Amino acid sequence: MLNLPQVLPGIYIDGTWLQGNQPLNVVNPSTEQPLALVAGADHEVVGQAVAAAQQAFAGWSATTGAERAGYLRAIASGVQARRERLIELQSSNNGKPLFEAAIDVDDVIATFAYYAELAEALDAKQDSPVALPSEDFTARLRREPCGVVGLIVPWNFPMVTTAWKLAPALAAGCCVVLKPSEVTPLPELELAAIIAQCGLPKGVFNLVCGTGLAVGAPLAADPRIARISFTGSNAVGVQVMQRAAETVKGVSLELGGKSSLLVLEDADLDLAVELASGGGFFNAGQMCSATSRVLVADALFESFLERLKARAESIKVGDPFADGTEMGALVNQAQYQRVLGHIDRGLNAGARLVCGGQRPENTPHGYFLRPAVFTDVPLDSALWCEEIFGPVLCVRRFGSEAEAIARANDSEFGLVASVVGGDVANAERVANALQAGLVWINAPQVIFPQAAWGGYKQSSIGRELGPWGLQAFQEIKHVIRAV
Numbered sequence: 287m288l289n290l291p292q293v294l295p296g297i298y299i300d301g302t303w304l305q306g307n308q309p310l311n312v313v314n315p316s317t318e319q320p321l322a323l324v325a326g327a328d329h330e331v332v333g334q335a336v337a338a339a340q341q342a343f344a345g346w347s348a349t350t351g352a353e354r355a356g357y358l359r360a361i362a363s364g365v366q367a368r369r370e371r372l373i374e375l376q377s378s379n380n381g382k383p384l385f386e387a388a389i390d391v392d393d394v395i396a397t398f399a400y401y402a403e404l405a406e407a408l409d410a411k412q413d414s415p416v417a418l419p420s421e422d423f424t425a426r427l428r429r430e431p432c433g434v435v436g437l438i439v440p441w442n443f444p445m446v447t448t449a450w451k452l453a454p455a456l457a458a459g460c461c462v463v464l465k466p467s468e469v470t471p472l473p474e475l476e477l478a479a480i481i482a483q484c485g486l487p488k489g490v491f492n493l494v495c496g497t498g499l500a501v502g503a504p505l506a507a508d509p510r511i512a513r514i515s516f517t518g519s520n521a522v523g524v525q526v527m528q529r530a531a532e533t534v535k536g537v538s539l540e541l542g543g544k545s546s547l548l549v550l551e552d553a554d555l556d557l558a559v560e561l562a563s564g565g566g567f568f569n570a571g572q573m574c575s576a577t578s579r580v581l582v583a584d585a586l587f588e589s590f591l592e593r594l595k596a597r598a599e600s601i602k603v604g605d606p607f608a609d610g611t612e613m614g615a616l617v618n619q620a621q622y623q624r625v626l627g628h629i630d631r632g633l634n635a636g637a638r639l640v641c642g643g644q645r646p647e648n649t650p651h652g653y654f655l656r657p658a659v660f661t662d663v664p665l666d667s668a669l670w671c672e673e674i675f676g677p678v679l680c681v682r683r684f685g686s687e688a689e690a691i692a693r694a695n696d697s698e699f700g701l702v703a704s705v706v707g708g709d710v711a712n713a714e715r716v717a718n719a720l721q722a723g724l725v726w727i728n729a730p731q732v733i734f735p736q737a738a739w740g741g742y743k744q745s746s747i748g749r750e751l752g753p754w755g756l757q758a759f760q761e762i763k764h765v766i767r768a769v
């Protein structure tokens with residue numbers, strides 16, 4: 287088991303660990319017992335972190351892409367070397383089963399390795415000529431780091447959401463102030479300890495743990511910050527954007543979702559059930575990309591529902607550290623109550639609970655919930671329209687593909703979608719009609735650093751991962767010279 291000191295310093299600025307004066311109680315959601323006390327920061331510390339990053343920027347932004355790639359590879363190796371501990375920290379702090387935590391840690395390694403390649407490739411592309419329709423001028427294109435950036439992340443994939451921002455920001459040549467979620471700071475504290483050993487110049491990477499109001503809000507408002515990259519809820523995303531607007535800083539936002547999985551008439555039923563279960567219950571459904579609406583062709587509806595019920599009831603819920611656990615705990619009491627509230631309101635609105643939605647037997651402690659499947663969910667109910675962020679699937683039948691597409695697109699969100707169908711050309715056509723930033727066909731929610739992450743409508747502003755994730759941290763400069 288983890289061996290943590292009782293009070294952890296929650297601040298890393300200019301290469302030095304500091305104790306803040308705002309204690310954060312970090313709880314293990316599987317046991318409801320305290321895990322650690324993190325000495326978090328108040329708003330004044332944010333200014334110190336930004337100043338350190340600003341001081342470091344001249345030197346760091348002048349490094350070559352190849353030099354930065356070296357540091358990114360060192361971070362990837364450091365994460366690989368502490369893989370087991372990071373997995374344990376993720377499971378202890380977030381409640382997810384060990385196998386899911388392992389996927390997270392491997393994603394972090396892959397992300398740093400990928401952006402090391404992109405950083406290296408920058409050198410050859412720098413100052414590339416731009417064709418002009420004139421012989422009197424020449425032009426060259428430079429991509430320069432946008433400055434000091436603030437990274438604010440949530441609790442559902444600690445370290446992963448951080449890596450998706452931190453790796454491209456460092457690759458671009460930006461200096462960083464990172465604010466982890468106050469609910470799950472432990473994985474990021476370990477990541478910071480790894481980074482501290484990689485020899486990055488002081489002030490390039492800074493971390494400030496604390497609450498949203500004490501740390502996130504002043505970070506978003508600080509005029510010395512060039513860009514805020516935020517992942518979290520829409521309510522907070524709006525506040526971050528408003529604060530950032532005051533000093534016209536760029537924002538990248540990764541917010542909520544209400545995504546659909548479409549089971550077409552010629553779908554393989556077993557595959558459809560597996561994908562629905564994975565899309566809805568992975569990470570206990572606490573995913574912005576949860577495919578929480580399942581739309582099933584009329585002809586398959588009854589047998590699909592029966593098999594999904596059987597699959598949901600078979601899911602082993604419990605101790606994330608136990609062999610065979612498929613679903614762990616929800617992250618904390620507040621989230622647990624929020625999801626139970628959604629279930630209650632769904633029942634009051636007339637939705638039919640097919641299975642689950644209660645605390646499993648033999649779990650007297652911990653925020654455990656049996657995966658829930660609903661049907662007959664009214665289209666105007668919160669259960670159908672709002673992000674639940676818990677293990678709750680709403681299944682609905684459709685008569686025509688046009689109806690299914692319209693139902694899927696009828697949302698203020700547009701993050702991801704999934705299609706299950708036998709005729710590949712048809713499934714591709716349906717995918718093209720869906721308003722979502724990423725559509726999987728006959729596939730689980732696989733994520734590659736090369737493919738963009740982000741969505742339409744109120745799900746996102748901008749894209750993470752791929753070259754787009756890097757461009758978010760770059761300014762474009764053209765230099766035009768008279769010949």
Ligand code: NAD
Pocket residue numbers: 438439440441442443447465466467468496497498499501502503506517518519520522523525526539540541542543573574673675701745746
């Ligand atoms: P949250 O919005 O409550 O918090 C996110 C982060 O913002 C935390 O670090 C928090 O401390 C900070 N924060 C809170 N108030 C702030 C303020 N006023 N100013 C600045 N920062 C502030 O979200 P959460 O509950 O941690 O995470 C769940 C949400 O995240 C869900 O809505 C989910 O959809 C979203 N999410 C989206 C993606 C995506 O890629 N689109 C990924 C993961 C999570």
